[in-house]
Amino acid sequence: MDTYVGKLGSKIFFSVAIFMILFQSSSSTAVGVSGDEDLETLVENVADHLSYSSSNYGVYEMDDLGNEPWTMVQKKGNQFVVNDKPFYVNGFNTYWLMVFAVDQSTRGKVSEVFQQAASVGLTVCRTLAFNDGQWRALQKSPSVYDEEVFKGLDFVVSEARKYKIRLILSLINNWEGYGGKAQYVKWGKEAGLNLTSDDDFFSHPTLRSYYKANVKTVLNRVNTFTSITYKEDPTIFAWELMNEPRCTSDPTGNKLQSWIQEMAVYVKSMDPKHLLEIGLEGFYGPSTPDKVQFNPNTYAQQVGTDFIRNHLVLGVDFASVHIYPDSWISQSITDAHLDFTRSWMQAHIEDSEKYLGMPVVFAEFGVSSKDKGYNSSFRDTLISTVYKVVLNSTRKGGSGAGSLLWQLFPDGTDYMDDGYAIVLSKSPSTSNIIALQSTRLMMFNSMCARNCRWICHKKHPLDAFLFHDDL
Numbered sequence: 001m002d003t004y005v006g007k008l009g010s011k012i013f014f015s016v017a018i019f020m021i022l023f024q025s026s027s028s029t030a031v032g033v034s035g036d037e038d039l040e041t042l043v044e045n046v047a048d049h050l051s052y053s054s055s056n057y058g059v060y061e062m063d064d065l066g067n068e069p070w071t072m073v074q075k076k077g078n079q080f081v082v083n084d085k086p087f088y089v090n091g092f093n094t095y096w097l098m099v100f101a102v103d104q105s106t107r108g109k110v111s112e113v114f115q116q117a118a119s120v121g122l123t124v125c126r127t128l129a130f131n132d133g134q135w136r137a138l139q140k141s142p143s144v145y146d147e148e149v150f151k152g153l154d155f156v157v158s159e160a161r162k163y164k165i166r167l168i169l170s171l172i173n174n175w176e177g178y179g180g181k182a183q184y185v186k187w188g189k190e191a192g193l194n195l196t197s198d199d200d201f202f203s204h205p206t207l208r209s210y211y212k213a214n215v216k217t218v219l220n221r222v223n224t225f226t227s228i229t230y231k232e233d234p235t236i237f238a239w240e241l242m243n244e245p246r247c248t249s250d251p252t253g254n255k256l257q258s259w260i261q262e263m264a265v266y267v268k269s270m271d272p273k274h275l276l277e278i279g280l281e282g283f284y285g286p287s288t289p290d291k292v293q294f295n296p297n298t299y300a301q302q303v304g305t306d307f308i309r310n311h312l313v314l315g316v317d318f319a320s321v322h323i324y325p326d327s328w329i330s331q332s333i334t335d336a337h338l339d340f341t342r343s344w345m346q347a348h349i350e351d352s353e354k355y356l357g358m359p360v361v362f363a364e365f366g367v368s369s370k371d372k373g374y375n376s377s378f379r380d381t382l383i384s385t386v387y388k389v390v391l392n393s394t395r396k397g398g399s400g401a402g403s404l405l406w407q408l409f410p411d412g413t414d415y416m417d418d419g420y421a422i423v424l425s426k427s428p429s430t431s432n433i434i435a436l437q438s439t440r441l442m443m444f445n446s447m448c449a450r451n452c453r454w455i456c457h458k459k460h461p462l463d464a465f466l467f468h469d470d471l
């Protein structure tokens with residue numbers, strides 16, 4: 001407990017709350033069920049205190065006293081570890097950080113979203129480290145960069161560190177937003193290449209060389225705020241090869257597989273210190289016909305991706321899965337979305353344990369407020385469902401390593417909301433759910449050294465708090 005509180009360096013009432021939990025849960029073993037109920041009430045109270053509100057904003061704001069060194073996230077077996085302790089992830093996505101950071105008038109939003117995320121204990125942010133050929137492009141044309149935009153990305157990385165948030169940085173888009181593979185193909189055509197499909201991005205040697213040159217530039221960037229080279233920076237949790245790669249022109253999956261093989265080795269050879277993931281949505285493909293039943297629809301097995309085969313590629317450290325029942329199954333909300341979410345997650349956790357031997361991160365999940373039948377309590381239920389499945393895996397030392405909300409927006413950015421934005425100040429109940437999950441995972445991370453897994457602290461009084469099924 002001391003280690004935990006010291007490391008967290010949080011405000012006093014938080015320490016007191018933790019003490020009360022410990023105290024209460026120790027005594028609750030004697031009084032049985034009613035004690036557990038008291039405990040649960042306490043837990044919810046703590047969660048209330050932890051969550052967003054104007055008065056306790058920044059509960060998780062940490063000072064630097066007694067903190068552990070800020071080191072690289074590593075992987076041991078199917079767990080992430082930092083400083084030899086488990087690192088289970090409660091995180092979020094905010095895709096536009098770099099572009100907002102370019103302009104002084106919008107830069108503050110980057111700090112705001114980090115601050116608000118940190119206030120509910122979120123520790124990982126996935127965002128774009130690319131913008132190819134568009135407005136405020138980072139890469140204006142192949143290997144030509146806008147220094148001001150690069151400084152924007154520098155700011156994002158340095159600011160994340162201030163809030164103790166680590167970044168998963170994606171290196172290109174499959175889709176057209178912010179350029180994507182279509183922009184690379186356009187550049188190729190402009191250079192006189194005979195290209196007929198956007199999927200030529202994956203196969204044409206010149207486009208592969210464009211991609212690699214960009215990777216090389218980004219990974220070797222020296223941050224103008226911190227002077228730390230990106231590939232040496234522990235603030236970066238991992239690189240992502242591409243956001244949601246699909247290669248529908250080759251349903252066998254061979255074309256994409258070969259691209260992943262080449263690029264994974266390339267990234268790891270340039271930067272062996274950071275973890276790498278592909279960015280896949282997680283569809284099962286032709287290599288596992290018995291698994292396609294878990295896909296949300298039959299189209300999913302024809303998009304040229306293959307969850308298990310792709311993730312077995314040398315250099316890939318962990319698996320990614322996205323969860324969008326409202327876009328994959330039906331745009332009308334039903335309980336079937338929750339059932340799908342559970343079985344989709346469970347299947348991927350089991351496969352990551354059995355076949356991949358790596359952690360799996362549910363790197364995007366959310367629901368649009370524009371869906372038919374949507375209400376905020378459904379969104380809360382969906383989030384709780386995802387969190388519970390992660391916790392169920394955590395308690396067993398399984399591969400379920402964490403989840404990243406899609407997506408967190410600070411106040412005043414509603415005009416960009418496509419329906420999926422979560423603004424914490426406007427969603428107190430959601431904030432509570434997020435804060436409780438953060439607390440549970442953080443306590444697990446803090447209390448349990450890696451070699452002391454679930455088994456050895458099975459009788460620990462915190463169990464009731466960490467593993468109580470009701471969120």
Ligand SMILES: *[C@@H]1O[C@H](CO)[C@@H](O)[C@H](O)[C@H]1NC(C)=O
Nearest residue numbers: 192193194195196197200204
């Ligand atoms: C361009 O490529 C297509 C498909 O690979 C091929 O059919 C066509 O003949 C090529 N055109 C030229 C001018 O080389």
Ligand SMILES: *[C@@H]1O[C@H](CO)[C@@H](O)[C@H](O)[C@H]1NC(C)=O
Nearest residue numbers: 333334373374375376377378
């Ligand atoms: C919220 O939406 C869900 C799913 O559409 C529905 O089952 C539930 O009754 C709704 N709850 C409220 C309070 O409207």
Ligand SMILES: *[C@@H]1O[C@H](CO)[C@@H](O)[C@H](O)[C@H]1NC(C)=O
Nearest residue numbers: 342346385386388389392469
């Ligand atoms: C978590 O595990 C418990 C016990 O194994 C099970 O009853 C529950 O349904 C699981 N919850 C989810 C959301 O998978």
